[in-house]
Amino acid sequence: MKIIVDAFGGDNAPLEIIKGCAMAVEKFDDVDIILTGDEQTIRKVAEENDISLDRMDIVHAPDVITMEDHPTELMKSKKNSSLALALRLLADNEGDAMVGAGSTGAMLTGATLIVKRIKGIKRPALAPIMPNATGMFMLIDCGANADCRPEMLVQFAHMGSVYMKNVMGVENPRVGLANIGTEETKGDELRKATFALLKDEPNLNFTGNFETRDIADGGVDVLVADGFTGNIILKTYEGVASMLSGKFKGVFKKSLLNKLGAAVMLKDLNEIKKSMDHNEYGGAPFLGVKKPVFKAHGSGKAITICNAIRLTREFVQSDVIGKIEADISGAADKSED
């Protein structure tokens, strides 16, 4: 299969992106890469760092979309950017999937406008895989759609469930609705209306409302939220985790004695770090568009890109898109956006 990678997206582009692609190509015999970006720079960086470009094609893209560009510039002044070109190649069936570590907003807008939605899907969603005490879970949506209607959340539930089952190997994924209490009557109007739909929804293991107090403990495989709430959850999660980790790190380094104390349990402390490491799961699939698009962490290193390519390979092989189409077709008949 051919995976298109935006070589110029992310904090560590292009070096770590190219490195990650080389790792993936070496690991997976069936994966070829198309890199988009400034060809001369890619070749130079590869040469300087002794990275083989075997089984990697380069499609030259002179522009780069930055965090400062408005996402819609992808269609205008930045239509020859590495990201826009990657998405156009995907839309034109030049590749099977696309991976990028650049601006989330630009990727979302580009994927929606260029690759386009699956028929019947009202809104594509950004769905990061996050660590918890028992492994990981998916939070869907996480910022693609600030204002949602109940039927959109139902579609998120289906898409998340299909992905977790087929890509992450979770048998009969438990789907929870992020809410402020567990009883059916809890929450705002959006939650109440969504609960009423979800509880009667076929082909879904809906386990009810889920309080974010329990988010880190596990208990749910797919956590459904509107994009505003999902993004709030994601950022609060990251903020608190980073603050507390920082406090502990500060204590461990405070004095020579503390350093010695921490040194004896370094291996165990690293286990905590690893369990909280977002890079472990590579990032977030973007669900609801016609072809697999995967957002890798912007700060990701080569291993993150390689993981993202691994997951994207599964995304393609397990035909998640076809399964979402099949799963959603009933709901799509009911109403069109």
Added chain:
Amino acid sequence: MKIIVDAFGGDNAPLEIIKGCAMAVEKFDDVDIILTGDEQTIRKVAEENDISLDRMDIVHAPDVITMEDHPTELMKSKKNSSLALALRLLADNEGDAMVGAGSTGAMLTGATLIVKRIKGIKRPALAPIMPNATGMFMLIDCGANADCRPEMLVQFAHMGSVYMKNVMGVENPRVGLANIGTEETKGDELRKATFALLKDEPNLNFTGNFETRDIADGGVDVLVADGFTGNIILKTYEGVASMLSGKFKGVFKKSLLNKLGAAVMLKDLNEIKKSMDHNEYGGAPFLGVKKPVFKAHGSGKAITICNAIRLTREFVQSDVIGKIEADISGAADKSED
């Protein structure tokens, strides 16, 4: 002043409540207490534990409202509960303020229906004081109102600001709107409409949108949210903090060697614990009702109750209610609910 305390609310009632009241009475010459609850039990517990009931009146209440009772039972089958009675005494001006550690929902409903709203206030709000890296901040609303309109959030901003200034001693409190990005155009419709109102609001130090990623680092004194979002933030915060603390604690106790390692930095580790301790700030004022009502943490011990009484004393002395009335009167003229 007279502070009415629900002696039968909270996980550790009545013993820790009575103890906390005794601590407060000893600490503050100007505070007398009215305890509501089963008189015989209160006297028995006090005697058995050698707690003086000096400057504490008891108003006998035969019933207790539990977590299982619907909050509206306060007005019906549980109108002689310790909580309903405490709120009625407050409404009847038998005391200056009320403190309770029982069911938040029942306290909110009771305060709104029995003590009633300040004229012009659309919705009272629950506003916990939470720890962050630089001290503490207020999150308002935190669950009293799941569905909010922009003008309600503007009132939350004012009430929070008045409280933080007058009770917590924060000069010119920075008010942020909890949002998923810092730019003015970010967020859902509610956030955009609220931002537009807040930026032109007089008597308010509105510092713009605030991302919950930064919540634990500080940077804001009053964080404004609808009750749904606020409750999601609160519970995600608590959940992640508790999970991570648990992971570290697990490592510290994992082996004899680890125990020794942790022992050398015990004092510093306890500092982290203390900085994350919700009991430090006692709980959450309930802002927008005619008289001071303060929700103490349900799991609080005597010191929590004593802290809650200390803050409630400030709440009364600084005339927060009068200042909210004055601050809100302009906005109240515009529309009535």
